[in-house]
Amino acid sequence: MGEVMFALRNLAVRKGNAPAGVIAQAKSLYETTRVINPIRSTLDKRESLGLGKLDNEGLEEVQKILKKTGMDKLVQSK
Amino acid sequence: MKNMKYAFYLGCLIPARELSYEVSVKKVMPELGVELVDMKGSNCCAPFSVQSVDHASWMALAARNLCIAEEMGLDIMTLCNDCYESLLMMNTLLKKNPELRNQVNEILSEVGKEFKGKIEVKNLVDVLAGDVGVSKVKNAIKEPFNGLKVGAQPGCHLTKPKRIHFELLRGFNDLDALVQATGAESIPYERKEMCCGGPLRDINDDLARQVSRQKLLALKEAEVQAITTVCPFCFLQLDLGQLEIKRHFNEDYNLPVIHFVELLRMGMGMKLEDWEIKAHRIPITGLFKDRL
Numbered sequence: 001m002g003e004v005m006f007a008l009r010n011l012a013v014r015k016g017n018a019p020a021g022v023i024a025q026a027k028s029l030y031e032t033t034r035v036i037n038p039i040r041s042t043l044d045k046r047e048s049l050g051l052g053k054l055d056n057e058g059l060e061e062v063q064k065i066l067k068k069t070g071m072d073k074l075v076q077s078k
Numbered sequence: 079m080k081n082m083k084y085a086f087y088l089g090c091l092i093p094a095r096e097l098s099y100e101v102s103v104k105k106v107m108p109e110l111g112v113e114l115v116d117m118k119g120s121n122c123c124a125p126f127s128v129q130s131v132d133h134a135s136w137m138a139l140a141a142r143n144l145c146i147a148e149e150m151g152l153d154i155m156t157l158c159n160d161c162y163e164s165l166l167m168m169n170t171l172l173k174k175n176p177e178l179r180n181q182v183n184e185i186l187s188e189v190g191k192e193f194k195g196k197i198e199v200k201n202l203v204d205v206l207a208g209d210v211g212v213s214k215v216k217n218a219i220k221e222p223f224n225g226l227k228v229g230a231q232p233g234c235h236l237t238k239p240k241r242i243h244f245e246l247l248r249g250f251n252d253l254d255a256l257v258q259a260t261g262a263e264s265i266p267y268e269r270k271e272m273c274c275g276g277p278l279r280d281i282n283d284d285l286a287r288q289v290s291r292q293k294l295l296a297l298k299e300a301e302v303q304a305i306t307t308v309c310p311f312c313f314l315q316l317d318l319g320q321l322e323i324k325r326h327f328n329e330d331y332n333l334p335v336i337h338f339v340e341l342l343r344m345g346m347g348m349k350l351e352d353w354e355i356k357a358h359r360i361p362i363t364g365l366f367k368d369r370l
Contacts, residue, residue, distance in 0.1 A: 006129050007133070009130035009131075018130070021127075021279070022131060023131070025127045026132075029124070029139075034121070035125070035127065036095070038093055042095075045353075049097065049101060051093075057119040062142070064189050065135070065138045065139060065189060069185060074132060075131070
Protein backbone atom coordinates (compact mmCIF):
# COMPACT_ATOMS: atom_id res chain seq x y z
CA MET A 1 0.00 0.00 0.00
CA GLY A 2 2.87 2.34 0.88
CA GLU A 3 4.45 1.85 -2.54
CA VAL A 4 1.13 2.62 -4.22
CA MET A 5 0.82 5.88 -2.28
CA PHE A 6 4.35 6.94 -3.25
CA ALA A 7 3.68 6.09 -6.91
CA LEU A 8 0.53 8.24 -6.83
CA ARG A 9 2.43 11.09 -5.24
CA ASN A 10 5.17 10.85 -7.86
CA LEU A 11 2.48 11.17 -10.54
CA ALA A 12 0.92 14.12 -8.76
CA VAL A 13 4.27 15.92 -8.60
CA ARG A 14 4.73 15.47 -12.34
CA LYS A 15 1.35 17.11 -12.87
CA GLY A 16 2.44 20.06 -10.73
CA ASN A 17 0.33 19.08 -7.75
CA ALA A 18 2.52 18.90 -4.65
CA PRO A 19 2.65 20.71 -1.30
CA ALA A 20 5.05 23.65 -1.49
CA GLY A 21 6.94 22.39 1.57
CA VAL A 22 7.71 19.06 -0.09
CA ILE A 23 9.07 20.71 -3.23
CA ALA A 24 11.09 23.13 -1.11
CA GLN A 25 12.76 20.19 0.66
CA ALA A 26 13.54 18.44 -2.61
CA LYS A 27 14.96 21.68 -4.03
CA SER A 28 17.13 22.16 -0.94
CA LEU A 29 18.43 18.62 -1.36
CA TYR A 30 19.44 19.37 -4.95
CA GLU A 31 21.13 22.66 -4.02
CA THR A 32 22.85 21.66 -0.77
CA THR A 33 22.62 17.83 -0.30
CA ARG A 34 20.30 18.43 2.71
CA VAL A 35 16.55 18.97 3.04
CA ILE A 36 17.07 21.21 6.07
CA ASN A 37 20.12 23.39 6.66
CA PRO A 38 21.38 24.94 9.89
CA ILE A 39 21.29 28.72 10.25
CA ARG A 40 24.51 30.65 10.79
CA SER A 41 24.22 30.80 14.58
CA THR A 42 23.76 27.02 14.75
CA LEU A 43 26.86 26.50 12.60
CA ASP A 44 28.80 28.84 14.93
CA LYS A 45 27.51 26.93 17.96
CA ARG A 46 28.56 23.70 16.32
CA GLU A 47 32.07 25.00 15.81
CA SER A 48 32.27 26.25 19.40
CA LEU A 49 31.29 22.78 20.64
CA GLY A 50 33.99 21.11 18.53
CA LEU A 51 31.40 19.01 16.68
CA GLY A 52 33.13 19.23 13.34
CA LYS A 53 32.12 21.03 10.17
CA LEU A 54 29.18 19.90 8.11
CA ASP A 55 30.50 19.22 4.66
CA ASN A 56 28.79 19.28 1.30
CA GLU A 57 31.54 17.36 -0.44
CA GLY A 58 28.89 15.17 -2.00
CA LEU A 59 27.13 18.01 -3.83
CA GLU A 60 28.56 17.29 -7.26
CA GLU A 61 27.67 13.58 -7.03
CA VAL A 62 24.18 14.29 -5.69
CA GLN A 63 23.49 16.68 -8.58
CA LYS A 64 24.79 14.17 -11.12
CA ILE A 65 22.48 11.52 -9.67
CA LEU A 66 19.48 13.84 -9.70
CA LYS A 67 20.19 14.87 -13.29
CA LYS A 68 20.30 11.20 -14.23
CA THR A 69 16.93 10.53 -12.55
CA GLY A 70 15.38 13.76 -13.84
CA MET A 71 14.51 15.10 -10.40
CA ASP A 72 16.59 18.21 -11.14
CA LYS A 73 13.97 19.28 -13.70
CA LEU A 74 11.12 18.62 -11.28
CA VAL A 75 12.51 20.94 -8.62
CA GLN A 76 14.12 23.60 -10.77
CA SER A 77 10.90 24.35 -12.57
CA LYS A 78 9.12 25.21 -9.28
CA MET B 79 33.88 -9.38 21.41
CA LYS B 80 31.62 -7.45 19.05
CA ASN B 81 33.32 -4.69 17.09
CA MET B 82 31.41 -1.58 18.06
CA LYS B 83 32.65 0.89 15.51
CA TYR B 84 30.07 2.46 13.22
CA ALA B 85 29.72 4.88 10.35
CA PHE B 86 27.78 7.66 12.08
CA TYR B 87 24.93 8.92 9.93
CA LEU B 88 23.70 12.20 11.37
CA GLY B 89 20.98 13.20 8.91
CA CYS B 90 19.73 16.75 8.36
CA LEU B 91 17.45 17.63 11.27
CA ILE B 92 19.80 17.02 14.18
CA PRO B 93 22.61 19.34 13.02
CA ALA B 94 20.01 21.95 12.07
CA ARG B 95 17.78 21.90 15.14
CA GLU B 96 18.99 19.48 17.83
CA LEU B 97 22.68 19.84 18.56
CA SER B 98 22.00 18.73 22.12
CA TYR B 99 21.08 15.27 20.80
CA GLU B 100 24.33 14.97 18.88
CA VAL B 101 26.38 16.18 21.85
CA SER B 102 24.79 13.65 24.21
CA VAL B 103 25.40 10.79 21.77
CA LYS B 104 29.06 11.77 21.42
CA LYS B 105 29.48 11.91 25.21
CA VAL B 106 27.61 8.70 26.04
CA MET B 107 28.60 6.23 23.34
CA PRO B 108 32.39 6.21 23.94
CA GLU B 109 31.69 5.45 27.62
CA LEU B 110 29.87 2.32 26.44
CA GLY B 111 32.71 1.26 24.16
CA VAL B 112 31.16 2.52 20.94
CA GLU B 113 33.24 4.39 18.36
CA LEU B 114 31.45 6.61 15.84
CA VAL B 115 33.12 7.76 12.61
CA ASP B 116 31.53 10.64 10.70
CA MET B 117 30.42 9.80 7.16
CA LYS B 118 32.17 12.40 5.03
CA GLY B 119 30.36 13.47 1.91
CA SER B 120 27.07 11.83 2.86
CA ASN B 121 23.80 13.32 1.63
CA CYS B 122 20.31 13.53 3.01
CA CYS B 123 18.80 10.06 3.45
CA ALA B 124 15.99 11.08 1.06
CA PRO B 125 13.10 10.70 3.51
CA PHE B 126 9.44 10.24 2.68
CA SER B 127 9.15 13.77 1.25
CA VAL B 128 11.77 13.01 -1.39
CA GLN B 129 10.28 9.55 -1.96
CA SER B 130 7.01 11.36 -2.68
CA VAL B 131 8.67 13.47 -5.38
CA ASP B 132 10.67 10.78 -7.17
CA HIS B 133 11.12 7.12 -6.29
CA ALA B 134 14.28 6.52 -8.34
CA SER B 135 15.98 9.53 -6.76
CA TRP B 136 15.18 8.23 -3.30
CA MET B 137 16.65 4.83 -4.12
CA ALA B 138 19.85 6.23 -5.62
CA LEU B 139 20.46 8.83 -2.90
CA ALA B 140 19.85 6.37 -0.07
CA ALA B 141 22.07 3.83 -1.82
CA ARG B 142 24.85 6.41 -2.23
CA ASN B 143 25.00 6.71 1.56
CA LEU B 144 25.13 2.93 1.87
CA CYS B 145 28.05 2.88 -0.60
CA ILE B 146 29.94 5.44 1.51
CA ALA B 147 29.58 3.19 4.57
CA GLU B 148 30.64 0.16 2.51
CA GLU B 149 33.76 2.05 1.43
CA MET B 150 34.43 2.76 5.13
CA GLY B 151 33.92 -0.94 5.90
CA LEU B 152 31.50 -0.10 8.70
CA ASP B 153 27.85 -0.70 9.58
CA ILE B 154 25.79 2.48 9.83
CA MET B 155 24.33 3.83 13.05
CA THR B 156 21.56 6.41 12.66
CA LEU B 157 19.73 8.53 15.22
CA CYS B 158 16.68 9.64 13.26
CA ASN B 159 13.82 7.25 12.56
CA ASP B 160 13.24 8.75 9.12
CA CYS B 161 16.89 8.18 8.17
CA TYR B 162 16.70 4.69 9.63
CA GLU B 163 13.62 3.83 7.56
CA SER B 164 15.11 5.16 4.34
CA LEU B 165 18.51 3.52 4.68
CA LEU B 166 17.30 0.25 6.20
CA MET B 167 14.57 -0.13 3.60
CA MET B 168 16.97 0.51 0.73
CA ASN B 169 19.67 -1.77 2.16
CA THR B 170 17.12 -4.57 2.62
CA LEU B 171 15.50 -4.16 -0.80
CA LEU B 172 18.77 -3.97 -2.72
CA LYS B 173 20.19 -7.02 -0.96
CA LYS B 174 17.10 -9.07 -1.80
CA ASN B 175 16.28 -7.87 -5.32
CA PRO B 176 19.04 -8.23 -7.94
CA GLU B 177 16.99 -6.47 -10.63
CA LEU B 178 16.44 -3.45 -8.41
CA ARG B 179 20.11 -3.48 -7.44
CA ASN B 180 21.09 -3.38 -11.11
CA GLN B 181 18.76 -0.44 -11.73
CA VAL B 182 20.17 1.52 -8.82
CA ASN B 183 23.77 0.65 -9.65
CA GLU B 184 23.19 1.87 -13.18
CA ILE B 185 22.30 5.30 -11.74
CA LEU B 186 25.19 5.16 -9.23
CA SER B 187 27.65 4.40 -12.02
CA GLU B 188 27.28 8.11 -12.95
CA VAL B 189 29.33 8.86 -9.82
CA GLY B 190 31.55 5.80 -9.81
CA LYS B 191 29.75 4.04 -6.97
CA GLU B 192 28.34 0.53 -6.68
CA PHE B 193 26.15 -0.98 -3.98
CA LYS B 194 27.56 -4.35 -2.89
CA GLY B 195 25.38 -5.24 0.10
CA LYS B 196 28.19 -5.57 2.63
CA ILE B 197 26.94 -3.58 5.59
CA GLU B 198 24.01 -3.37 8.01
CA VAL B 199 21.96 -0.34 9.01
CA LYS B 200 21.27 0.13 12.70
CA ASN B 201 19.45 2.61 14.86
CA LEU B 202 20.70 3.92 18.20
CA VAL B 203 18.30 1.51 19.97
CA ASP B 204 19.64 -1.46 17.95
CA VAL B 205 23.20 -0.59 18.95
CA LEU B 206 22.43 0.02 22.63
CA ALA B 207 20.13 -2.96 23.13
CA GLY B 208 21.64 -5.39 20.66
CA ASP B 209 25.36 -4.66 20.42
CA VAL B 210 26.22 -2.92 23.69
CA GLY B 211 23.58 -4.90 25.59
CA VAL B 212 21.02 -3.85 28.15
CA SER B 213 23.11 -5.28 31.02
CA LYS B 214 26.12 -3.18 30.10
CA VAL B 215 23.90 -0.10 29.83
CA LYS B 216 22.46 -0.88 33.26
CA ASN B 217 25.93 -1.34 34.74
CA ALA B 218 26.93 2.09 33.43
CA ILE B 219 24.19 3.79 35.44
CA LYS B 220 25.63 5.52 38.50
CA GLU B 221 22.54 7.55 39.45
CA PRO B 222 19.43 5.47 38.71
CA PHE B 223 16.10 7.22 38.21
CA ASN B 224 14.35 5.18 40.93
CA GLY B 225 10.94 4.60 39.44
CA LEU B 226 10.60 7.79 37.40
CA LYS B 227 7.52 7.17 35.26
CA VAL B 228 8.52 7.58 31.65
CA GLY B 229 6.45 7.28 28.49
CA ALA B 230 8.74 5.92 25.81
CA GLN B 231 7.97 7.13 22.29
CA PRO B 232 9.64 4.66 19.90
CA GLY B 233 8.46 6.42 16.75
CA CYS B 234 7.13 4.81 13.59
CA HIS B 235 10.18 3.45 11.91
CA LEU B 236 11.71 1.62 14.81
CA THR B 237 9.11 -1.07 14.22
CA LYS B 238 7.52 -0.36 10.84
CA PRO B 239 7.16 -1.45 8.10
CA LYS B 240 6.33 -4.73 9.78
CA ARG B 241 7.56 -6.83 6.86
CA ILE B 242 11.09 -5.57 7.43
CA HIS B 243 11.11 -5.52 11.21
CA PHE B 244 9.36 -8.85 11.69
CA GLU B 245 12.36 -10.61 10.18
CA LEU B 246 14.67 -8.60 12.38
CA LEU B 247 12.50 -9.42 15.43
CA ARG B 248 12.43 -5.84 16.52
CA GLY B 249 9.71 -4.30 18.56
CA PHE B 250 9.03 -1.82 21.28
CA ASN B 251 10.63 -4.03 23.87
CA ASP B 252 14.18 -2.85 23.22
CA LEU B 253 13.47 0.78 24.07
CA ASP B 254 11.39 -0.22 27.08
CA ALA B 255 14.23 -2.42 28.35
CA LEU B 256 16.71 0.41 27.91
CA VAL B 257 14.48 2.84 29.80
CA GLN B 258 14.14 0.29 32.62
CA ALA B 259 17.92 -0.13 32.66
CA THR B 260 18.23 3.50 33.77
CA GLY B 261 16.05 2.73 36.82
CA ALA B 262 13.06 4.53 35.33
CA GLU B 263 9.77 2.76 34.73
CA SER B 264 8.57 2.53 31.14
CA ILE B 265 4.82 3.10 31.43
CA PRO B 266 2.45 1.44 28.97
CA TYR B 267 0.03 3.83 27.30
CA GLU B 268 -2.66 3.85 24.65
CA ARG B 269 -1.58 4.80 21.11
CA LYS B 270 2.07 3.97 21.81
CA GLU B 271 2.42 2.67 18.25
CA MET B 272 0.80 5.80 16.80
CA CYS B 273 2.83 8.28 14.79
CA CYS B 274 3.76 11.58 16.42
CA GLY B 275 2.39 13.46 13.41
CA GLY B 276 5.81 14.78 12.38
CA PRO B 277 5.58 13.66 8.72
CA LEU B 278 2.52 15.87 8.29
CA ARG B 279 4.53 19.06 8.93
CA ASP B 280 4.61 21.34 5.89
CA ILE B 281 1.77 19.33 4.41
CA ASN B 282 -1.02 19.83 6.93
CA ASP B 283 0.18 21.50 10.12
CA ASP B 284 -3.26 21.45 11.67
CA LEU B 285 -3.52 17.67 11.27
CA ALA B 286 0.06 17.28 12.57
CA ARG B 287 -1.00 19.09 15.76
CA GLN B 288 -4.13 16.99 16.13
CA VAL B 289 -2.12 13.78 15.89
CA SER B 290 0.47 14.88 18.47
CA ARG B 291 -2.37 16.03 20.70
CA GLN B 292 -3.80 12.49 20.65
CA LYS B 293 -0.43 11.10 21.72
CA LEU B 294 -0.07 13.66 24.50
CA LEU B 295 -3.58 12.96 25.77
CA ALA B 296 -2.76 9.26 25.99
CA LEU B 297 0.52 9.96 27.78
CA LYS B 298 -1.18 12.29 30.23
CA GLU B 299 -3.88 9.69 30.95
CA ALA B 300 -1.16 7.13 31.67
CA GLU B 301 0.24 9.58 34.25
CA VAL B 302 3.78 9.63 32.98
CA GLN B 303 6.15 12.20 34.47
CA ALA B 304 8.25 12.58 31.34
CA ILE B 305 8.41 11.44 27.73
CA THR B 306 11.54 10.00 26.18
CA THR B 307 12.17 9.86 22.43
CA VAL B 308 14.81 8.47 20.09
CA CYS B 309 13.76 10.33 16.95
CA PRO B 310 14.41 14.07 16.49
CA PHE B 311 11.06 14.52 14.72
CA CYS B 312 9.19 12.90 17.61
CA PHE B 313 11.13 15.12 20.00
CA LEU B 314 10.12 18.30 18.16
CA GLN B 315 6.52 17.22 17.74
CA LEU B 316 6.04 16.36 21.40
CA ASP B 317 8.22 19.12 22.92
CA LEU B 318 7.70 22.21 20.76
CA GLY B 319 4.36 20.68 19.82
CA GLN B 320 3.03 21.24 23.35
CA LEU B 321 3.49 25.01 22.91
CA GLU B 322 1.56 24.88 19.64
CA ILE B 323 -1.20 22.83 21.24
CA LYS B 324 -1.40 25.39 24.05
CA ARG B 325 -1.88 28.15 21.41
CA HIS B 326 -4.40 26.28 19.29
CA PHE B 327 -6.33 24.21 21.83
CA ASN B 328 -5.60 26.08 25.06
CA GLU B 329 -4.46 22.82 26.71
CA ASP B 330 -1.46 22.40 28.99
CA TYR B 331 0.33 19.10 29.29
CA ASN B 332 3.62 20.24 30.86
CA LEU B 333 5.25 16.92 30.11
CA PRO B 334 9.03 17.27 29.84
CA VAL B 335 10.42 15.57 26.74
CA ILE B 336 13.92 14.24 26.79
CA HIS B 337 16.07 12.38 24.26
CA PHE B 338 16.68 8.87 25.59
CA VAL B 339 20.44 9.41 25.31
CA GLU B 340 20.10 12.48 27.58
CA LEU B 341 18.32 10.30 30.15
CA LEU B 342 21.16 7.82 29.84
CA ARG B 343 23.74 10.58 30.13
CA MET B 344 22.26 11.91 33.36
CA GLY B 345 21.91 8.38 34.71
CA MET B 346 25.61 7.84 34.00
CA GLY B 347 26.38 10.83 36.23
CA MET B 348 27.04 13.43 33.54
CA LYS B 349 25.30 16.79 33.82
CA LEU B 350 23.64 18.67 30.97
CA GLU B 351 24.96 22.15 30.22
CA ASP B 352 22.84 25.26 30.44
CA TRP B 353 22.31 25.62 26.69
CA GLU B 354 21.21 21.97 26.50
CA ILE B 355 18.67 22.47 29.27
CA LYS B 356 17.28 25.50 27.45
CA ALA B 357 16.94 23.45 24.24
CA HIS B 358 13.87 21.84 25.81
CA ARG B 359 10.79 24.04 25.27
CA ILE B 360 8.91 22.29 28.09
CA PRO B 361 11.20 22.89 31.07
CA ILE B 362 13.05 19.88 32.46
CA THR B 363 14.58 21.71 35.42
CA GLY B 364 11.78 20.80 37.82
CA LEU B 365 11.88 17.07 37.23
CA PHE B 366 15.63 16.66 36.83
CA LYS B 367 16.90 19.51 39.02
CA ASP B 368 19.37 17.36 40.97
CA ARG B 369 20.99 16.13 37.79
CA LEU B 370 21.46 19.33 35.82
